[in-house]
Structure formats: structure tokens, C-alpha cells
Amino acid sequence: MIPEMQITGGDTDFECSDGTRVTAYLSRPRDSERHPGIIVIHEAWGLNDQIRGVAKRYAQRGFVTVAPHLFSRQKDIMTESNVEKAMKSMFSVPPEKRNDWGTIQGLMKTMSESERKVVEVFFLGRDALEKTMAQDLMNCKDFLQAQSFVRGDRLGITGFCMGGGLAYQLSTMYPFSATVPFYGANPKPIEAVANISGPVLGIYAGEDLRINAEVPALVEAMIKHRKSFELKVYKGVQHAFFNETRSVYDRVAAEDAWARTISFFETNLLV
Numbered sequence: 225m226i227p228e229m230q231i232t233g234g235d236t237d238f239e240c241s242d243g244t245r246v247t248a249y250l251s252r253p254r255d256s257e258r259h260p261g262i263i264v265i266h267e268a269w270g271l272n273d274q275i276r277g278v279a280k281r282y283a284q285r286g287f288v289t290v291a292p293h294l295f296s297r298q299k300d301i302m303t304e305s306n307v308e309k310a311m312k313s314m315f316s317v318p319p320e321k322r323n324d325w326g327t328i329q330g331l332m333k334t335m336s337e338s339e340r341k342v343v344e345v346f347f348l349g350r351d352a353l354e355k356t357m358a359q360d361l362m363n364c365k366d367f368l369q370a371q372s373f374v375r376g377d378r379l380g381i382t383g384f385c386m387g388g389g390l391a392y393q394l395s396t397m398y399p400f401s402a403t404v405p406f407y408g409a410n411p412k413p414i415e416a417v418a419n420i421s422g423p424v425l426g427i428y429a430g431e432d433l434r435i436n437a438e439v440p441a442l443v444e445a446m447i448k449h450r451k452s453f454e455l456k457v458y459k460g461v462q463h464a465f466f467n468e469t470r471s472v473y474d475r476v477a478a479e480d481a482w483a484r485t486i487s488f489f490e491t492n493l494l495v
Contacts, residue, residue: 229253231283233276238292238367241361245292248364249276251283252373257351260401260493261374263381264291265362265390267464268311268346269304271295274386276467285486292315292364292388294357295441301341310342319434353392353411361394376400378493382485383408385464388427395420402492404485407463410438410445417445423452425488426483432463456484 233251240246249271262282266275269478272298295302313321328348332340345353349423369376380402381437383391388408395403396411399421406427411417412438424446428436439455446453458465460480462472467482 226319229255229286231280233280233283234431238364240363244297244360246296246360246364247299248367249291250289250371251276251279251291252282253286256373258344258375259286259288260378260380260489261290261360261368261371261376261393262380262382262489262493263368263391264289265361265381266291267385267387269308270302270307272304274467279484284491285490287373287380287489288368290364290368292360294360297356298345298435299419301338301345306338306342307346310346312337312400314343314347319350320474322364335495347460354393356409357390358393358397359483362392362397367395369381380404380489382406387480392424394420395424401438402489404488406481407432407435407467409435410442414441414445417442417447417451418449420449420451422490423438423454425454425456425485427466428455428457429461429463429465430457430459430478431461435463443457454488456481 226390231251232254233246234247236250237245237247264275264279271291275291279291282289313331317331331471334341371480378401381391381394381400382404386404388405391403391405391407392411396416396419401422403422403424403426407429458477460483461477465474466478467473468495
């Protein structure tokens with residue numbers, strides 16, 4: 225493991241294919257060398273200080289990192305506070321009723337206007353949202369590759385929760401040199417796994433039953449298509465265990481996951 229480096233960073237933005245400017249946090253080693261790049265994709269909370277902190281930690285290890293704010297188009301609606309309130313309401317509904325339109329309509333009548341808008345964007349419009357975010361991430365990749373201090377041929381991608389699923393999805397759309405999804409949903413469709421080029425390290429929480437239910441299909445697809453795939457499940461921890469600002473944070477698991485991730489990126493990007 226290389227020693228920590230002095231870094232520089234700050235907020236920036238990049239243009240997407242439809243002309244939208246998407247906010248991002250860019251961090252890099254403070255030297256004159258060119259370094260591999262890593263895209264860091266946030267959870268449902270958006271680009272916040274916790275994700276900026278993760279991006280900085282990667283930069284200290286010798287990578288140029290960009291963390292896009294994928295809710296830039298809905299920044300007034302998809303605030304961390306609004307999302308958290310809406311998710312709390314949605315997850316108060318039993319899992320078997322979350323796809324029942326009558327139940328959701330009844331729940332939305334009890335919500336504030338901002339919560340209803342979050343439900344419309346993030347839950348009811350999820351398929352369209354994810355397609356837009358995936359395209360924005362491809363534009364983010366182009367932005368990262370265009371930086372003079374980036375080795376454009378050595379790119380990695382990682383993400384958490386929603387961002388983990390998007391990291392999986394992007395690995396089927398571009399030949400990243402390494403992909404590390406944290407508790408992310410499978411690519412859609414699962415057969416898109418055939419398009420993955422670089423090695424993948426999947427990080428999972430042992431008590432994350434919803435996400436883990438998809439893992440057997442993912443493993444089967446990785447084996448079928450002969451992909452380089454490593455899997456680590458942390459026994460007894462919850463979804464989002466890596467986020468130190470959340471009550472489910474598990475220090476031991478998070479530190480081990482970080483060490484594994486850094487080693488994985490160093491092995492596959494610093495070559």
C-alpha cells in the first residue's frame with residue numbers, strides 16, 4: 225500500500241449530453257504526475273460531505289476522484305432531508321405492499337409536498353431516473369478522462385447502495401479497469417454482465433436481505449460469462465455499514481472493506 229499523498233480538491237461541474245450542468249467534487253494528488261481515475265457514486269443522500277470524504281481518501285492513495293451529484297437536475301427536491309423523510313415513510317410500508325398502487329396513493333396523501341415529489345422522482349420514476357443517471361455517469365467518465373492529470377486508460381468506479389447498483393450498471397457500459405460496488409443492485413438486465421471487461425469486487429452486508437436475494441443470480445451470471453469476480457459478505461452488519469454518519473456504521477467491517485478496496489484498485493489501476 226502506497227503512503228498517503230498531499231491532495232487538492234473542490235467542487236466543479238461538467239456538461240451532460242442534454243446540456244445540463246452536473247455538480248461534482250473533484251479531488252487529486254497535489255503533484256505534477258498523471259494518476260488513474262476513480263468515479264465515486266453517492267447513496268440516495270446525494271453528494272454530501274461523507275461522499276466528499278471518501279473521494280478525498282482515494283485521492284490520498286494516489287487516485288484522481290470525481291464524485292458527481294446525480295440529483296443535480298432535482299437538487300431542490302432531492303435534498304438529503306427530503307429523501308430521508310420520504311424513505312422513512314416508504315419503508316414503514318410492509319415490503320409486500322410497496323408495489324401496490326393503492327397503498328402508495330394512500331401513503332402519499334399523508335406526506336408533505338416535498339416528500340410526495342421525492343416519491344414521484346425516486347420511487348415511482350426510478351427506472352427513468354436510473355437511465356438518466358447512467359447516461360450522466362458516462363458523461364462524468366468523459367469529463368474525468370479529459371483531465372490532463374488523469375491516466376485515461378486506467379479508470380475505476382465504485383458506489384454505495386444506489387451508487388453500488390449504478391457502478392455495476394456502468395461496468396456493463398464501459399470497460400472500466402476495476403469496479404467495486406458496495407451493496408448494490410444487480411445490473412439490468414442480468415445478462416448485461418456479459419459486457420463487463422475488468423475485474424469486479426462486490427462488497428455486501430450479511431443482514432442486507434433485499435440486496436443479498438439478488439446475489440445468486442449475479443454469481444451465476446459472472447460464472448456463466450467467465451468474469452473476474454470477487455465477493456465479500458460481512459457477517460452480522462447492515463446495509464450502509466460503510467457510512468460513518470449512519471447508525472448502522474460498523475467500524476471493523478468498514479475498515480476491512482476499505483483495505484480490500486484500496487488493495488483491489490491499486491492492483492488493477494496502478495499498473
